[in-house]
Amino acid sequence: MRISERGQITIPKHLRDRFGMHHNVEVEAMPAEGGVLIRKRVVGQHPVDRVVGILGKDALGKGVSVDDYIEEIRGR
Numbered sequence: 001m002r003i004s005e006r007g008q009i010t011i012p013k014h015l016r017d018r019f020g021m022h023h024n025v026e027v028e029a030m031p032a033e034g035g036v037l038i039r040k041r042v043v044g045q046h047p048v049d050r051v052v053g054i055l056g057k058d059a060l061g062k063g064v065s066v067d068d069y070i071e072e073i074r075g076r
Contacts, residue, residue: 011038 001009011021019040021027026041 001012003009016022021040026043027038028041030037030039
């Protein structure tokens with residue numbers, strides 16, 4: 001592959017087919033060890049990724065375990 005004057009490359013058809021990179025699919029380029037990684041852009045975000053870290057490290061208070069918290073909210 002070569003980079004054109006406008007900075008464009010053509011991904012070979014067998015790779016586009018293999019990875020589902022069809023017309024109008026957005027891709028992202030990111031630095032990787034030894035080069036550049038090109039992958040399909042993720043449209044949505046996994047529900048867990050949206051809430052990871054939302055409460056913070058000490059959200060339950062010092063010394064409160066998750067099990068203690070669950071017992072408390074269940075009213076036991």
